[in-house]
Amino acid sequence: MSDIYAPPQAPLVVLHEDAEVLLVDKPAGLLSVPGKGPELADCLLNRVQAAFPDALLVHRLDRDTSGVMIFALTPHAQRHLGLQFEKRMTRKTYVARVWGVPEEKTGTVDLPLIVDWPNRPRQMVDHANGKPAQTDWRVLKNEGNTSRVRLHPKTGRSHQLRVHMLALGHPILGDPFYATGPARAFPRLMLHSEELRFKHPQGGRSMKIRTPAPF
Numbered sequence: 778m779s780d781i782y783a784p785p786q787a788p789l790v791v792l793h794e795d796a797e798v799l800l801v802d803k804p805a806g807l808l809s810v811p812g813k814g815p816e817l818a819d820c821l822l823n824r825v826q827a828a829f830p831d832a833l834l835v836h837r838l839d840r841d842t843s844g845v846m847i848f849a850l851t852p853h854a855q856r857h858l859g860l861q862f863e864k865r866m867t868r869k870t871y872v873a874r875v876w877g878v879p880e881e882k883t884g885t886v887d888l889p890l891i892v893d894w895p896n897r898p899r900q901m902v903d904h905a906n907g908k909p910a911q912t913d914w915r916v917l918k919n920e921g922n923t924s925r926v927r928l929h930p931k932t933g934r935s936h937q938l939r940v941h942m943l944a945l946g947h948p949i950l951g952d953p954f955y956a957t958g959p960a961r962a963f964p965r966l967m968l969h970s971e972e973l974r975f976k977h978p979q980g981g982r983s984m985k986i987r988t989p990a991p992f
Contacts, residue, residue, distance in 0.1 A: 801845075807821050
């Protein structure tokens with residue numbers, strides 16, 4: 778992967794829109810919010826606001842992760858959704874392709890995480906000072922010397938899924954921070970936010986928005 782930021786220029790893909798919320802399919806390689814410097818200004822938030830000027834940020838996905846991302850279209854919706862994420866009332870489902878074949882078919886990773894300061898934005902497991910982080914995982918199928926897994930993060934730490942899969946000995950394919958050797962030699966990070974479940978800010982009904990992995 779190149780260090781030069783060259784985000785994809787595909788049109789915005791809207792998965793759901795109503796008076797309160799907007800859900801879109803973020804492409805891999807596009808920042809969620811602007812980075813530091815004019816060369817990192819192109820991001821999903823700016824693209825969404827160009828089409829939906831009232832859109833407000835609720836959460837983020839890593840630049841290299843694709844999939845479902847929700848925006849609020851009113852301040853009320855932003856507060857409502859923000860609390861849902863904060864109180865872990867949303868349910869996020871990811872699909873990933875990882876290196877190797879896990880011995881078990883399902884499990885939970887419970888390892889606290891902290892930023893690896895000399896190597897930021899990398900994160901690392903730290904039992905003394907890390908913040909709690911839990912991920913449920915399940916193998917969907919084996920694909921040669923790689924596996925396809927479904928991931929349910931119970932917490933929302935930075936790089937959580939990437940570090941937890943690495944800790945299992947199965948780094949996510951194409952990961953520029955944590956994969957090495959043949960596991961890294963893929964055209965993108967093989968991590969996709971497949972589904973988001975949340976309560977609608979207007980009335981509280983449960984909603985489920987999903988988009989299939991492009992890999």
